[in-house]
Amino acid sequence: SEPALHDGEQTSAIAEQRLATRYDEIRRRTTSLCAPLEIEDYVVQSMPDASPAKWHLAHTSWFFETFVLKAAFADEAVSKDYAYLFNSYYNAVGERTPRAERGLISRPTVAEVYRYREAVDERMRALLESAEEPLLRRLGATIELGLNHEQQHQELILTDLKFMFGRNPLRPAYREPRLSGGTEVPPVRWLRFAEGLRQVGHDGNGFAFDNELPRHSVFVQSFQLADRLVTNEEFRAFVDDGGYDKPRFWLSDGWNARNSHGWTAPLYWEQTEGRQWRIMTLAGLRDLEPNEPVCHVSYYEADAYARWADARLPSEAEWEVATEGVEVQGNFLEDEYFHPQPLAVASAEGRLSQLFGDVWEWTRSPYCPYPGYRPAAGALGEYNGKFMCNQMVLRGGSCVTPRSHIRSTYRNFFPPEARWQFSGIRLANDA
Amino acid sequence: SEPALHDGEQTSAIAEQRLATRYDEIRRRTTSLCAPLEIEDYVVQSMPDASPAKWHLAHTSWFFETFVLKAAFADEAVSKDYAYLFNSYYNAVGERTPRAERGLISRPTVAEVYRYREAVDERMRALLESAEEPLLRRLGATIELGLNHEQQHQELILTDLKFMFGRNPLRPAYREPRLSGGTEVPPVRWLRFAEGLRQVGHDGNGFAFDNELPRHSVFVQSFQLADRLVTNEEFRAFVDDGGYDKPRFWLSDGWNARNSHGWTAPLYWEQTEGRQWRIMTLAGLRDLEPNEPVCHVSYYEADAYARWADARLPSEAEWEVATEGVEVQGNFLEDEYFHPQPLAVASAEGRLSQLFGDVWEWTRSPYCPYPGYRPAAGALGEYNGKFMCNQMVLRGGSCVTPRSHIRSTYRNFFPPEARWQFSGIRLANDA
Amino acid sequence: SEPALHDGEQTSAIAEQRLATRYDEIRRRTTSLCAPLEIEDYVVQSMPDASPAKWHLAHTSWFFETFVLKAAFADEAVSKDYAYLFNSYYNAVGERTPRAERGLISRPTVAEVYRYREAVDERMRALLESAEEPLLRRLGATIELGLNHEQQHQELILTDLKFMFGRNPLRPAYREPRLSGGTEVPPVRWLRFAEGLRQVGHDGNGFAFDNELPRHSVFVQSFQLADRLVTNEEFRAFVDDGGYDKPRFWLSDGWNARNSHGWTAPLYWEQTEGRQWRIMTLAGLRDLEPNEPVCHVSYYEADAYARWADARLPSEAEWEVATEGVEVQGNFLEDEYFHPQPLAVASAEGRLSQLFGDVWEWTRSPYCPYPGYRPAAGALGEYNGKFMCNQMVLRGGSCVTPRSHIRSTYRNFFPPEARWQFSGIRLANDA
Amino acid sequence: SEPALHDGEQTSAIAEQRLATRYDEIRRRTTSLCAPLEIEDYVVQSMPDASPAKWHLAHTSWFFETFVLKAAFADEAVSKDYAYLFNSYYNAVGERTPRAERGLISRPTVAEVYRYREAVDERMRALLESAEEPLLRRLGATIELGLNHEQQHQELILTDLKFMFGRNPLRPAYREPRLSGGTEVPPVRWLRFAEGLRQVGHDGNGFAFDNELPRHSVFVQSFQLADRLVTNEEFRAFVDDGGYDKPRFWLSDGWNARNSHGWTAPLYWEQTEGRQWRIMTLAGLRDLEPNEPVCHVSYYEADAYARWADARLPSEAEWEVATEGVEVQGNFLEDEYFHPQPLAVASAEGRLSQLFGDVWEWTRSPYCPYPGYRPAAGALGEYNGKFMCNQMVLRGGSCVTPRSHIRSTYRNFFPPEARWQFSGIRLANDA
């Protein structure tokens, strides 16, 4: 799942923020995430939905080359083969390697891919530093899109590496564990929101993906929202109660998914012979921590848990109404936990905790176009619009999302079966 | 896709309508639809989503036996095996034959299934005629649900038979053709609807499925709606323009479906060697009639067509707002065309035509619970709620839907890939 | 698996045997096997390898029409559609309905198929009774082939019906049980055969399929053969010993098959809650009879059993050497048990029992062309030759094989995974 | 496909050949084959039947550790995880990573695998140099087996790398091309062999796999054998004649394979837009050389070609009879062409050329146990015996087989669909 562009009054803002500096910072962050890797770790594709780290590094560079450099300079691609190898899904740009075959490609080597990144970076820097105002004005929004795209792939690099290490019987660690403190988690308190006509969607100040637009009215019935995320301990009660064996809690498609995949617990939970739960993390395998937010559940599991708990998942409009004006703070990529953390401080009466970061929160809303939605023209119109079917919206970002990437109106989306993302649960209810 | 129960002030209404008479009429209609069949035609399952006619006949009887007769009398089922064979998907009722294996069962014979129907009918009549008031009051809503369920299977019997005959190289006819006149179809006129806070969902007077409840407020942006359905001729222009070969018109999942199924035209269209289009109908194979509404398209094809036509599909709220208060008339099962008909009379200026009957109209709305939705208690809660994922809403009924079954608030739903239903297209647009 | 033609000195023999009478007898036998069926039973295809009874009835008629009547008279087929529907696998004759889709076809009806049979029979009778000598001489071998082909499909009708009834939760019976007596089964005695240069293959006197030709020399090492078939009781000891759970007894492909199909016992064995074994027969479900020959095992199970029993399966040359000159007698189709029977009389010292009839005996020999093998010219060359890969030879006929169909040189063949044939086990060993 | 052990009078011979020296040479050859690789090239599994180079390096070491070192010293494995990761298919040794998932494992790294190799080599050298006579006598045959096993994996390393590079759109080269001269290829001459009772199988002098034993009598009918291999030019004539489109040349299973895989030419042949044939080699993509032996055909294609050419494939007995006493010379791994070469010198009248090396020659013989065959006891009994089903025998070795590995009695085996081995065609015929 990826993003597309909405331009507007941005170019002046971009100029102020010194786009060149942000370009360097974000691009450097991507490579620094790969610092702990062995060459071998860059190559493997552990399932069709995941991509090798090498592919992510090349694809994000291909994005700038294809949509910015080619538009700026009428020159050739670095390599026609690279265009074929590192295009993700842009039909308008041409043929590409099938998604499930990204792990068959030992060449170009990791070193060659880094050289490709550097070649793109050099040209991008030349463009950013010397380009005439009109050219930058024309391309500024696309460069901004490219940077947000890069951030999305930063998150994917970590989710995909985790999945790869998780399928390895050695359960290797991406890096050393790092733990926050975290208090005992208090019981959930429910916050009530009154019904009314609300505005949702992005207001056009600053960057947003096209799928957040236009801002529009929606009537929201009164509802309640849990003040914190569901924890491992709470979810384990569902497991212990036979939640995975009782079809009455599950959607029909969810029950089928549970049967065909043999789900008995969230992804990365494994039971020892002594029936202790262990959990795979980016720091390797360790005991399940009861106070952490539950993570790596599919929409089907989140929905079944909610039904078992006599609640439901929030709609995306409810979530957005509840978070409007709340400051974006939480456990993000920059905190380098790379894992959801227990609630740091019990939330103040009447306040919602853990809204941003930690885990993406499944909503009950299918991913649809907003009323009046228009995809961008040209190939970049494929960024978001064509995926608006059979996916569910998630909100709030996770512990592997860059902080500057997220906002209250941000819409992430994945198929209801997906579990390898850092996806968790906040409960809602009618009021 | 099937329904669930909402009871309320219905029992008195039921009494007035003489439930016993309606029971007889509706049950008789089902068997009369099977009159043209050979024994062999009752047995075949032509794909996993379709069922043998024999199965429909038995399953609808099993429904009354299981949910009414067993609740009324604490006696045994006619046969434990029948409970296994003819349960569709009610987990709460027990194990059942896998959906894709309904065509493996030559026994019970058709004659035995008819005897089973008669045994159920006899007991139901005894119940309806002699039962004490309190018993009927308790079961009235379930009987009403059973009758609506029966009507749904009447439609399925015809759609499934059509699919079966369509896969037979002999292209047998279910019965003789019957054609209405139909005028030349005039150009589409667009009707504009102003934005505003609207009420959608059923108001509780008379029968409704639980998924139509509760009636609730929704803010609808201004929109336009085409005054008639898309015709075969219009859809053929999309085909001739290479619409099936241009990914830019398609959702990503739709493009995958088109590729994996090799779609090049709607279901039942076939091209002769002279490149004439022929179409399979319940009266056999014949030339494509340009003025008929296009039918048997998936959501993906409807959506791609709309994008090609610079329009979009309506949301279900838009459709319901536009049809509120419109009389339910059109080409229905009782008209016995069993095929969508050309527009009979050009619609009056400012009026919408073909809203009911002819073809189910795909909406852009995923099938979701309404705010405050509560499924029925017990096994009948499985009727609708558990399917609220990965399906799209269709509205208005078709030429094989019983007239008394449909209303403005009625929500049908199928996966976006489904083509064997009588599903067509009405265009909408932002205003 | 089917046969092909070898002509020679046969026409005079054919004349003597009154081909017309045999034609009538064999064709009548086919329809009499269908006498117990309901119309519904004719229609179902219970798996890709099985065919509906209706299809068998039509296909055997199509065979005579295509290969005899068309060659005799230059007239048209009864129906071009029938040629498409009822061709099994003859590429040289044209396109055909895919094998797995034979159960999708409710039409032609059973009555129409019987009319088709009668139309073919009438023309065949006219040909047989009035044809000039040279015509009959030219076609005699093909007619003989057609009759043997018909007999093969008689066996398939029963095996396919059994599989269909076996998948039906009602476990319907094809007809009433009929049981022979049978003595207590004595321990196996081993007969020893000395090594030497032997002749195998058919000698050309009377009918044989092309795959039995030419007769040729083969050097056979000394070997031992069990004097009777393996019984259910013996096989149950293998089951009880965990034979299905120990990979060391299994071929690698067999172990994979066991895993992917979840085999824990022969086909048609089912265990009650009290852990009693029950067995599905053409007379319905009943207790497992310990003295009956084990039946409905795949080659993989036969091979694993043999390894467990410290023995092996015989080669087809060994089997043929051992049965040369032995009279063809046993429990065949005409005996109408339709099920393997316990040993009637303990075999005399030094004599082999149960060689013919009861169950097909798996050999360890892959199905290959004999040295010098030549398939027939034209379409009938597809009868046997093109299947000579990935199949194993079985010998001796079964309780559903017509007696006149079998002989010592007869080679049946099925893939090693096949279990729905009446296939069993005779052990051999090195000597 | 791999080997198993037959011990006998070998230990003294082993002593004479200085096993320690051969161990070093063969182990060093394996790593030298990997010298041209980038780290990335070691990791990829390009299809379920192929393995990553890293896996081959570890698995061959695991073999010595498991079957030799553990038997010699009762110590622990280097790593329990390695035992899981690098066991190929030995059920008796324990669970293992599924075959198709060997490419999911980025760790252990290549460097770690090389350290594992070195640790095993060190212990093996210590054993070989200092072990007491009785210990070496007991383990000598297993060590010999391990060296032959290593050689088999040397061949697999190259075939698997070729397949991996062949799936990469960049078509990378394993190393620089190296070409022999090669004369114009003369027409085939046929050599005739008289019928008679022959001896086949290994005589027990020197190492052989258990599947070559015991030597035994077989009656071979008179036959003819082509004096050389089929060339690319000859095979292209089959392609140009529509050989891939005419079912009459194909086995039934072969025709199905051709259809499901879309075969139109041998593996690694690709056609340019100008309809020139290009061919992928271990030195990259280049023009098809008409005089080279055709290579990378499945059994089905070899069989279809032979039928088209009015010939057949030889049986393995025929091949062995014809090569008995012929010196093992040809284009082998040590020649470092890594590709079949055109006939160097026209073969002398009455002599067979290209028998050894260049390409494995498909025979028409299914892979079966020889009469009296006994697999080795214990886990090593799984080496050959359990694969004796659904595979065909190939003879003679290829351009990537070590010369010392091959002999006249050597039986290689692959499923009839396999194309990624260096497999080609020699024609035979009845005489």
Ligand SMILES: [Fe+3]
């Ligand atoms: Fe991307």
Ligand SMILES: [Fe+3]
């Ligand atoms: Fe139903």
Ligand SMILES: [Fe+3]
């Ligand atoms: Fe046949």
Ligand SMILES: [Fe+3]
């Ligand atoms: Fe190996």
